Amino acid sequence: MKNKRILLCLCRMGGGEMKYIEEAFADNWVVPLGPNVNGFEADLQRFLASAPSPERLDAACADMPEAPVKSVVALSAGTAAVHLALIGCGVGPGDEVMVQSFTFSASANPVRYLGAVPVFVDSEPDTWNMDPVLLDRAIADRVEKTGRKPKAIIPVYLYGMPANIDAIMEVARKWDIPVVEDAAEAFGSRYRGRCCGTFGRYGVLSFNGNKMITTSGGGALVCESPEAADRIKFLATQARENYPYYQHEEIGYNYRMSNICAGIGRGQMEVLDEHIAHHRRVQQLYRELLAGVDGITLHDNPSPEIDSNFWLCAATLDDGTHVSGEENAYSSPSGSLVGGVAATARAAVSAHTAVEPDAAVEALRVALNAENIESRPLWKPMHLQPVFASSPSYVNGVSERLFRRGICLPAGPWVSDADVERIVAAIASVITR
Numbered sequence: 001m002k003n004k005r006i007l008l009c010l011c012r013m014g015g016g017e018m019k020y021i022e023e024a025f026a027d028n029w030v031v032p033l034g035p036n037v038n039g040f041e042a043d044l045q046r047f048l049a050s051a052p053s054p055e056r057l058d059a060a061c062a063d064m065p066e067a068p069v070k071s072v073v074a075l076s077a078g079t080a081a082v083h084l085a086l087i088g089c090g091v092g093p094g095d096e097v098m099v100q101s102f103t104f105s106a107s108a109n110p111v112r113y114l115g116a117v118p119v120f121v122d123s124e125p126d127t128w129n130m131d132p133v134l135l136d137r138a139i140a141d142r143v144e145k146t147g148r149k150p151k152a153i154i155p156v157y158l159y160g161m162p163a164n165i166d167a168i169m170e171v172a173r174k175w176d177i178p179v180v181e182d183a184a185e186a187f188g189s190r191y192r193g194r195c196c197g198t199f200g201r202y203g204v205l206s207f208n209g210n211k212m213i214t215t216s217g218g219g220a221l222v223c224e225s226p227e228a229a230d231r232i233k234f235l236a237t238q239a240r241e242n243y244p245y246y247q248h249e250e251i252g253y254n255y256r257m258s259n260i261c262a263g264i265g266r267g268q269m270e271v272l273d274e275h276i277a278h279h280r281r282v283q284q285l286y287r288e289l290l291a292g293v294d295g296i297t298l299h300d301n302p303s304p305e306i307d308s309n310f311w312l313c314a315a316t317l318d319d320g321t322h323v324s325g326e327e328n329a330y331s332s333p334s335g336s337l338v339g340g341v342a343a344t345a346r347a348a349v350s351a352h353t354a355v356e357p358d359a360a361v362e363a364l365r366v367a368l369n370a371e372n373i374e375s376r377p378l379w380k381p382m383h384l385q386p387v388f389a390s391s392p393s394y395v396n397g398v399s400e401r402l403f404r405r406g407i408c409l410p411a412g413p414w415v416s417d418a419d420v421e422r423i424v425a426a427i428a429s430v431i432t433r
Helices: 017-026 035-049 078-088 109-113 132-146 165-175 226-236 259-269 272-290 339-344 359-370 398-405 417-430
Strands: 071-075 096-100 117-121 152-154 180-182 202-206 219-223 296-298 313-317 406-409
Touching: 017 035, 017 259, 035 071, 035 219, 035 259, 071 078, 071 226, 078 109, 078 152, 078 180, 078 202, 078 219, 078 226, 096 132, 109 117, 117 132, 132 165, 152 165, 152 180, 219 226, 259 272, 272 296, 272 313, 272 417, 313 359, 313 398, 359 398, 359 406, 359 417, 398 406
Parallel strands: 096 117, 096 152, 180 202
Antiparallel strands: 071 219, 202 219, 296 313, 313 406
């Protein structure tokens, strides 16, 4: 019998989702507002203000001030949250926004929605996230070249790993530029004991089907005050003025979360701690088992201040590491998208793009796939994406090297201890050094 398919990351139900959904139907609340939306926002707000559990508390967290009380707006997607956050920061046509290059395109696309220009900043090697020193230099250069400051900074918590956010916020204060934290992958991750998404003017969360918890699709924007949240709610609900007829004086958006999706979210909040603990358990197993495999290095918390949720477990092949079959790695186009996404992706016309993972990484992905184990290359940096070829970028080579040598491994709630053992054994069997 063929082994079961081990998927990269797929959230699962396990809380009281049906209770909230049934209540919504019983009360006829099947619109983008209602009791579940309000309740989900309150649940998120409480979690973001919470202290870490005693076993996660470290001396490095002792001097971190308590998280400020934030207001949360539930939205249709994390991308919608980025878009509205940029509007809240006053971003408009021709403005520049500093964006982490090593990320998914949803971090950068909303900049273009507004007619603004993304300016990409490379990563530091420890966290894989925005390099604060390079950010500072890049802002200084943009000011010198354009005579204007960028309007916002978007650091990303890649694969759930917290950025060096204290240093990024210090740069932001120096230049008086607001920060939009893209914490889409980092719900439950903490920096010095404080939840990611609570440091900047805005924080972005995602509840897509592959995230730490899901609302099937959806996201949220963490706002610095109730007044800021009210402004976002207004824009997210078609910017309707308070008249008995439809009066619109600003452009609005249909971005609010539905009461049904919010009901799923409320049920998922009941198992959030369990989901986070499971992801950390999977990371610990990879940590123990990959320690015995030469040629591959697991991405892990680089310091006591950083406490990742390990939404995805990622690793890099060491320089000089080879994998069986790499000589045939790119012999033909081989897309790996699954499910509905595959049906919407444009067919590849070539086995190669201008910048791609090294042959050893592709050979490892193909070998794992042959064993019914789904894996993926790391995000391709935005400054290497054809769609952003005209955007300014400040690079140090870190994200390109990670893209060429890195791979994401299965890490979701469905991954068992035995699965991790099988995955590591499959990796070890094809590494030839």
